[in-house]
Structures are given as C-alpha cells and as structure tokens.
Amino acid sequence: MEGTKQTNPCAICLGGMGAGGGQAIFTAECSHTFHFHCISASVEHGNLLCPLCNAQWRELPFVRPPASMPTSQPPSVDAVQPRRVRAHSEDPVVFDDDEQVGPPDSRRQAGAASDEAVVVKTHGHYSAVARDSSDDNFAVLVHLKAPGIAGSGTEAAGDAPAQRAPVDLVTVLDVSRSMHGSKLALLKQAMRFVIDILGPDDRLSVVSFSSRARRVTRLTRMSDAGKALCVRAVESLTARTGTNIAEGLRTAAKVLDERRYRNGVSSVVLLTDGQDNYTPTRQAFGRGLPNYAALVPPSFARTGTSTGDRATPVHTFGFGNDHDAAAMHAVSEATGGTFSFIENEAVIQDAFAQCVGGLLSVVVQEARIAVQCLDPGVRIGSVKSGLYESSVDEDGRAALIVVGELYADEERRFLLFLVVPRAEATDGDLTALIKVSCLYRDAAAGADVNVMAEDMVVARPEHAVDAERSVEVERERVRVEATEDMAAARAAAERGEHQEAVEILESRRGAVAQSDAARGGDPMIVALEIELRDMRRRVSSRQNYARSGRAYMLAGMSAHMQQRGCSSQLQLPSVIAFQDGAVTTTAATHQVSQQAATLPYATPAMLAMLLRSRRAREASAAGAQRQPGAPEGAQGSEPTVPKELN
Known part of the structure; x- marks a missing residue:
C-alpha cells in the first residue's frame, strides 16, 4: 500500500508527508493526517485528542508487536491498525476509593450558628448632591467583610484547632526532569509542612505528573496514619521526563469528580516550573492565540452563571523563570483560583502555607450581592467587579455580583456607578439610592444566610459645595x-x-x-x-x-x-x-x-500560617546546622534565603 499523497506537513514534526517518503501515515477519523511514529508517540503518553481540531478519537493508532515486524526496514502502512485503547494506569478505573469523611463536629456546627455574619456596608462618594443638580457617575462602594473564626489568628500559627469547614485538597505536583535536585527537595519539604497543618477531618490526595500523571495517594483523611502515609508517598517522588500539565489536572478532576464522600470545601493546588509539551494549546502551525482552555477539565471550569454552583478553584504556582505564566494564569482565572509567581525557590513552603492558610479558613460559600434601586429616577450605570461575574438589568434598576467563597475576615469591595437625578420640589431632603443584600451559605453549618445593609441615601441640600468626600x-x-x-x-x-x-x-x-x-x-x-x-x-x-x-x-x-x-x-x-x-x-x-x-x-489566617511556615523553616535550618559533619548543600539542608524574605 503506497503512502497517501499529502501537500501539508505533519502537524507534529512539520516534516513532509509526500509519497515515497518511506514513513507510515496515519489518517484519523477526523480526516487529519500525521506521521505514524509522531502520533503514536503522542497517544502513548495519553493524548487522545486530535492536535489540530481537538476532536475526541475513538480509534487510535496501534503498532503490532516488534516480533512480527521486520527489523531491517521501516514499518509499512500495513502495520498501522486502528484499535480502541484503554488509558494505561496503575490506578483503579474509577477513583471511588476515597476515605470516608469524619462525623459532623457538634462544636463546629454550634460555632457556625453564632450571631456572627457577613458585614455589608455602603459608602457614597459624596455625602450630598445639590438639589438642582444631577450626577451621571455617582460612585458607591459596596463593602463585604466575612466573619472570623476561632483559630484564624494566633491559634492558626500554633496547634489550637480551628472551628471550620473541613477541606478536600488535591495537590498536583510537577516532577519533570527540571525539578530534580534542590527544587524537588524543597517541594517535598513544603508538602511535609502542608500535611502537618491539615486537620484530622481534612482529606488530601497527591497527584504527580511528568510525561504522564499518577495519583500517588487516594483522598485520605489526615489522621496520624493518613499523614504518615502521605509523607512516605511524597518522599517517594522522583523526577522524570516530560511535562503534561493537562493530564495532571485531569487526574485531579477525576479524584474529585468520582469521590464517594465530600467535605464542605474542595480545592486544587498546582505547581510547575515548566510548560506543557503534550497538550496542543497552540493553533495549527502557530496561527492564532493559544487555546489554554484545553488545559482545564470541564468540571473545574466556572459555569458563568449566577446560580451559585460551586466550581473547584485551582490555585496555580509558577516556579522559576521557565514556566508558562500565561497558561497558569488562564487556568486559575477559568476556575476561580489565584496565580502566584514563585521567583525564589526558597519560599515554596511559604507560598503553599499562605494559600492553604486561606483554604483552611473558608467561612462563606456561594455569596451573591443583590443591588436594587430605590428612588424611581436612580439607575445603575456600571459595576467594577474585577474577575467576579456581575450583571445589570436592562432598565438599570437592579444588579447582581457573584462573589463565591470568602476566607475568615476576608474583604471584598465593589464600585457601582449610579445615575442620580435632580431632586423634585416634592422630594424631601434625602434621596434613597440603593438597597444592598448578600445571600450566602455558611460553610461550616451549610445553612443559607441573608444579610442586608442600611439603605444608601444621599443628602439633597440647595448647595453642596462643602460635601464630604x-x-x-x-x-x-x-x-x-x-x-x-x-x-x-x-x-x-x-x-x-x-x-x-x-x-x-x-x-x-x-x-x-x-x-x-x-x-x-x-x-x-x-x-x-x-x-x-x-x-x-x-x-x-x-x-x-x-x-x-x-x-x-x-x-x-x-x-x-x-x-x-x-x-x-x-x-x-x-x-x-x-x-x-x-x-x-x-x-x-x-x-x-x-x-x-x-x-x-x-487575611489573619493566611498571615498566621505564613508565620508558622517561617518558624518551621528557621527551626529546620537551625537543626541542619547543628548536625555534626553535615556537608554544605547536603540533601535536606535549606538554601540561603535572602534577608528581605525572612
């Protein structure tokens, strides 16, 4: 069988695919063609999508065993046969082996039912607007502050337990070749710290990735036995070739999607120092903008609706100067997580500590701010809400801001720009502008709470020259x-x-x-x-x-x-x-x-956990210095931290 005549190059190696080239050609069910050895190498690493159109393949290339193939000449096209391939993995087909969550904590439920709630306040740009004047751009600040919890301050830096919602955490760790040596040692040190600070009701799953992803531990409760198991698993990590970020995230999604039990809070932490070289995020032949959506599992992506559905945030950490910052930022933005740049490898543990300190203090979920105009002439022109979804009704009489999760003591500020009309002769000395409410779910108790701010009003004197700003x-x-x-x-x-x-x-x-x-x-x-x-x-x-x-x-x-x-x-x-x-x-x-x-x-909880991390690093460094005969730079010792970071 002769090779198919092709005018386009192979999209993977960009080499020619003309007749007589001596190389086998694979034609996919989506009609795109590739060198067989190029596409089979890609499929071998778990890539089941077309690199050009992202179509899901059902029929994949397969090579007959070497024993049945001549060794003196390249494989012929006859050796290319479609075959249904099952993902190769040592893990179970379904990740439903997660450890059962702990029983409800009566103390946590009682604490969640306290009188503390989100505080909602409004501030007008000026205290007054002259009666015969209108303002088409009157700024109003809506300010939220989440309640605190026991353990979000000084106790969080020690050993006192916090009354909080337990967490299901999946850490997705890059163990590619560039992470070998001190980088991997510092990553392991950071993970030991994370394991140590998690409580007995929290659950952790460790996922590692290089050319392929591996679930290192199932979703395990952080009892003493669970912590010991996870520490041993982390210590077993070794650097390998390749960087397949997308498969790492898909594995994390599989862990969370297929679990039998659920804690109240779920999150993913991703750390990498490189760029995904297995997932086709670029358009064909380098044309167009990158398609980073290919890295995000569907279950992690925010729905873009105001229904309050909880997505799983992926907090990404780009390590060093060689990672794909745009990809990491895109993943975090698509899932509602944060992107952090770790420029100095010595602070990996501090970076994890600050992030996890927040995750261990979630008190509010599914928060939404509703704004309603009061005076018939008042309209909402626009909302400045950053990455938080917001919408304004067509008539400008109402607006909605989707806030989502809040950590203990965390604050959010949103600017609204209103149209304030002239005061009529029959109007009083005040114009009622807006009513603001916040509906959310208490993370620990699971109860819905609705809080209201005082109505926002503005004075309407004859003259407002001295209005307070x-x-x-x-x-x-x-x-x-x-x-x-x-x-x-x-x-x-x-x-x-x-x-x-x-x-x-x-x-x-x-x-x-x-x-x-x-x-x-x-x-x-x-x-x-x-x-x-x-x-x-x-x-x-x-x-x-x-x-x-x-x-x-x-x-x-x-x-x-x-x-x-x-x-x-x-x-x-x-x-x-x-x-x-x-x-x-x-x-x-x-x-x-x-x-x-x-x-x-x-927040206080994040800062307290950061302090705890720095104390732990200082103690570790001091212990290493006391070890007799320890060579400089030996494994387990800590790199020198710049003075400004201590």
Missing part, C-alpha cells in the same frame, strides 16, 4: 484604576511596546503616590505604589519581561482583580509577627523604610 471610595478608585493600568501595560508589553508599558505604569505610580490615601499612609496604597515601581522595571525590556515581568504582572493582576492574596507579594514585608494578638508586618523595601504595610489582601 468618602475616603473609602477614593481608596477603591485608586486601586481599581491602578489594576486597569496594569492590564493596559501588560497588553503593551505583549505587543513589544515596552516603553509604552513603562510610561503607563510610571504615570499610574505617580497618580497613586499623589493620592490622599498614599499621603495618609494607607498600607494597601503604599504597597501598591511599590508594586507599580517593581512592575515598571520588569517590563522595561523584552528580556526583563520574558524573564520575570510577564509572570509578575499576571500574578499581580490575579491578586488585585480577585482581591485575594497571592504569594508573589511575599517579598513586600521584611518582618512578620504577632502584636497584641494580631498579625503585623513591616516593609523595608525600596524607599519605604520601616513603614507599616500589609501583604495586600492577606
């Missing part, structure tokens, strides 16, 4: 405008317009520095100015942007657009400690010397 609204406007300029600068850098990106960031940094919030020493705004200065440096050239600028900017945008702490901001504080029962930080970077600052968006 809200500091809260101004602060949020500074943050939102800075976030929008970060996105604009990133777009310019992606086009290769690095000078334009620098100018955007410098202009915004100057505006932030001159804001009333910055002059008043607002910790968030002070940290924001530092971040903009650092971004400006990282986008200044093609080399800087490729090395770290893209990842740093995407991580910053992820944090600001979700108002949730990410590990890329770990470099901001130099000192973190407890003072009067609260976590405090001090910044000593750039021109901000010994000025109080905070890790943006970090």
